[in-house]
Amino acid sequence: MDSILQPWPWYVSGPLIASVLFLLVYFGKTFGMSSNLRTLCALGGAGKFADFFKFDWKAQRWNLIVVMGAIIGGFIAVRFLSDHSVIALSPETVSDLGALGFQNAGTSLMPAEIYGLEAVLNTKGLSILIIAGFLVGFGTRYAGGCTSGHAITGLSNLQWPSLIAVIGFFIGGLLMTHFLLPLIF
C-alpha cells in the first residue's frame, strides 16, 4: 500500500500511460485530450460562427466522458491515494525557482504564485492564466493535437507531423522557461 501512496516512478507511470492509449485504441477511439476543447466550442454553439465547429459533436461524447473520469481520477488520487509527500524536484530546480521568487517548490502540485487565490485576484496573475490557457487552446488546435495526441499517440504511430509538433512544443516550452518566465516573474 505504501508504494501506491508514494509518488510513482517514471518506469511505472510511462507504461501505464501507454495502456491508456491501448485501451482507447482497442475501444475504437484515439487518445487526444485537446479535441474536447473543440467539442466544448461546438456544444456552446460555435458552429454558428465557423464551419470548423460544425461537426457531429455527439460522436465525441465518449471523450467528454473520459474528461469527467479524469477529473474524478484527480480527486481520488489526492484524496485517497496520496501521502502528500513533497515532489522530489532536483535541487537546481528548487534553487532556480527560488531565484524567480517561487517559494515552497514541490510542496503542492501547482505553485501558489500562479494558481493561489491571491495571485489570481490581481490583474497580472489573472492575465497570466488567461494568456497561458489561450496559447494552449489556440496552439493545440493549430498543431492538430497536444501532448496526448501528438507526443504519445502520434509518436507511437511513427507519424512525422507529430514529431514536428513535439519539436514545436519544445521550442515554445524552452523559450518560455528560459527567457520569458524570468521576465514575467
Next chain:
Amino acid sequence: MKFVKFLLVGIFFGIVLVKSEAVSWYRIFEMFKFQSFHMYGIIGSAVMLGAFGIWAMKKIKLKNTEGRRIHLPPKDRGFVRYIVGGTIFGLGWALAGACPGPMYILVGTGVTSMLIVIGAAVLGTFTYGLLKDKLPH
C-alpha cells in the same frame, strides 16, 4: 452503459497522471530546464511501449471492440502548422504548467483556478476556428 468503460479509463488516466506528478507545474519547469530525467522517462517509456503495442496490435490484426482493424487516423501533411502551432502550444504549456489532459485532472485535485485556464483554452480553440482559413498550414 457503453460509456462506463470510458469513465473508468478517464479515472485511471487521472490517477496515473497525478501519481506520476506529470500534472505538476514544477515537473514541467524542471523538464524544460533539463534538470531531471523524470518527465523524459515518463514520456519516453510511454512512447516506446506505445510504439511497440500499436505495431503489435496491427501485426496480429487485432480487431477493436467495434469489430474493425486497429487504425489510428493519420495527421494531415504539412509543416508550418505543426511547427508554429506546436511552438504556440509549448509557450502556453510551460507557462500554465499543464497541457489539456492535466488541466481537467487538476480541477479534480482541487486547483479551482484552473477553470480560468480551461475557459481561456476554449476561447483559444474558438479563435483558431475563426482564423483557420487565414492561417498558413
